[in-house]
Each structure stands twice: as structure tokens, then as C-alpha cells.
Amino acid sequence: MFVCICRAVTEDEVHEHCSSGAMSVDAIGERCGAGEGCGTCLERLQQIVNERVATANSAA
Ligand code: FES
Secondary structure, rough: EEEOOOOOOOHHHHEEEEEEEEOOOHHHHHHHHOOHHHHHHOHHHHHHHHHHHHHHHHOO
């Protein structure tokens, strides 16, 4: 499923970028361009990052 329609970035791709160290919306945008178009997806991107951070913290 696409998260960012403007850059055709899927939720799975966003998770892959998070897994390889992109743990902010800006870092994800630098890697794949997500969020750098209309901005509609920014809220969902932030939600994914927050979930990943929470998961990483609970695993630590
Ligand atoms: S949907 Fe992501 S920037 Fe437009």
C-alpha cells in the first residue's frame, strides 16, 4: 500500500528505510523523497516513525 502517492513510496519501503536507520520523517524523505511533494503523507510517515521508535525503545 502506498504511503506517499507523490513519490510512489509504499509502507513496506518506509519500514525498510526505518530498519536501515532512517528514524525521522526527514531522514526517510532524504532516502526516497516521501513527504517532499504535497505533504499529505507527512502525518502517516510520522505515525510510522513513532511506532518504530516505540518498538525500538520497548525492545531495548
Ligand atoms: S503524498 Fe507524500 S508528498 Fe504527496
